[in-house]
Amino acid sequence: MTYIERSGIKAFIHVFVESSRLENVCKELSKLPEVIDVYEVTGEFDIIAVVATPGISEFRNFLKDRVLKIPGVKSAVTSIVLHTHKRDGLELEE
Secondary structure (H helix, E strand, O other): OOHHHHHOEEEEEEEEEOHHHHHHHHHHHHHOOOEEEEEEOOOOOOEEEEEEEOOHHHHHHHHHHOHHHOOOEEEEEEEEOOOOOEEOOEEOOO
16 A cells, blocks of 8 residues: 555546547646546546545645646546545455
8 A cells, every 4th residue: 555545635537628639638647647547438527537646735736737737628526535445346444
């Protein structure tokens, strides 16, 4: 278990993008070290990025200063992970 998993912030960022910029936004998100995973998805959002930061203020700065400034990003909805019950097919203990 890494430092981020034990005491940091893990979040899902649901990103709305301009359709013509989808590939570029995925590439730019993938370059950011805070981004763990990037998924192009169907449904309400265009991209879901899984992100880890040391704390909430770092997450806030990462979101407003990096993610929302990528050309083509229209908006984002975030979900902070409160607790992980199962990961990689394995149930986790509290």
